[in-house]
Amino acid sequence: MTTRDELHHLVDRLQDGALGDAAAALRQYAPVSGEPPYPRSVGMLTDAPADLSARVDDYLAEGFAR
Secondary structure, three states: OOOHHHHHHHHHHOOHHHHHHHHHHHHOOOOOOOOOOOOOOOOOOOOOOOOOOOOHHHHHHHOOOO
């Protein structure tokens, strides 16, 4: 198992030109604090009716944004 200390030592040995690529590779495993670990689109329907899934055909038949 890799430890944080080992990762710090690896980063210390990187050449300056490789820092951007290394950071990009690690970012996918380290979500920014306060941000959810899922796409921003999840939860965008928080104000949707509770029966949205059950009545999707009815809502679509009524039309969008009417």
